[in-house]
Amino acid sequence: MAENIYPIYDQMMTRADKEELLHQHGLMVWFTGLSGSGKSTIAMGVERELHKRGILCRILDGDNIRAGINSNLGFSAEDRMENIRRIAEIGKLFVQTGIVTLACFVSPTNDVRKLARNIIGEDDFKEVFVSTPLEECERRDVKGLYAKARKGEIKDFTGISAPFEAPENPTLEIDTSHLSSEESVKKVVELIMKQKG
Numbered sequence: 001m002a003e004n005i006y007p008i009y010d011q012m013m014t015r016a017d018k019e020e021l022l023h024q025h026g027l028m029v030w031f032t033g034l035s036g037s038g039k040s041t042i043a044m045g046v047e048r049e050l051h052k053r054g055i056l057c058r059i060l061d062g063d064n065i066r067a068g069i070n071s072n073l074g075f076s077a078e079d080r081m082e083n084i085r086r087i088a089e090i091g092k093l094f095v096q097t098g099i100v101t102l103a104c105f106v107s108p109t110n111d112v113r114k115l116a117r118n119i120i121g122e123d124d125f126k127e128v129f130v131s132t133p134l135e136e137c138e139r140r141d142v143k144g145l146y147a148k149a150r151k152g153e154i155k156d157f158t159g160i161s162a163p164f165e166a167p168e169n170p171t172l173e174i175d176t177s178h179l180s181s182e183e184s185v186k187k188v189v190e191l192i193m194k195q196k197g
Contacts, residue, residue: 019098024055026095027195028120029188031104032113032167033130034159035145036137038176038184039104042130045185046102050192057100060087065105075156084112088119095124100192108164126191129170130184134159136177 019025029046031039043059050057066073070086073079084107094101107113117125137159138146149157156162172191174184 015096015098018096022056022098024098024100025195026098026100026124027126027192028091028095028101028103028124029126029128029192030107030113030116030120031102031128031130032107032170033132034134034137034164035106035157036140036142037130037132038174038181039130041181042128042174042176042184042188043102043104045181046188046192049185049189050100055100055192056098057102058094060091060094060101060103060105062105075162080108081112081115084116085119088116091116092120095120106158106164108158108162110165110168113167126171126195127167127169128188128191129167129173130176131166131173132176 015026029043031043033039040059040061043061047057047059065087066083069090070083073083084105087103087105091101091103103116107116113127117127141147145154145157146160148154149160154161158164172187174187176184179187
């Protein structure tokens with residue numbers, strides 16, 4: 001820990017206090033997969049469904065985070081690791097406040113996802129692998145990024161010029177080339193409701 005830093009955790013209200021107030025348990029659902037795989041689309045559907053059920057939820061999305069708190073980071077291996085570290089630390093704060101948190105990040109390596117899991121905590125971390133194949137993600141090319149990557153206009157683009165390591169043991173795997181948005185959302189909501197306690 002940095003010098004002259006004195007956390008006051010023992011004087012603050014506890015996670016249990018927050019969860020009792022909200023009548024829910026904090027949880028991190030970490031969506032990983034290629035750009036265009038459907039991570040954010042599923043998360044937005046889950047958020048709406050949880051809202052209907054009276055469950056407070058927060059989405060952390062790659063574009064929003066990189067436009068704000070991580071706007072000073074690039075896409076080198078070091079910056080990608082720092083990007084995920086910061087996101088995990090922010091996510092941990094939400095989870096410890098009793099909020100169901102949906103994190104949508106390519107997070108392309110097992111090491112970077114392990115870092116997030118270690119920061120947030122094993123019991124609170126559920127990994128959802130949106131395993132939609134590269135061909136389908138590229139066909140969709142929602143943001144036009146694959147076309148730019150193929151032309152060499154974007155360096156270190158995951159799936160084209162940078163690798164993606166499939167999760168070894170995801171909590172849940174969803175392929176949106178086979179499942180509809182509604183079916184995908186249902187699977188994630190079922191996962192969350194099992195953890196609700």
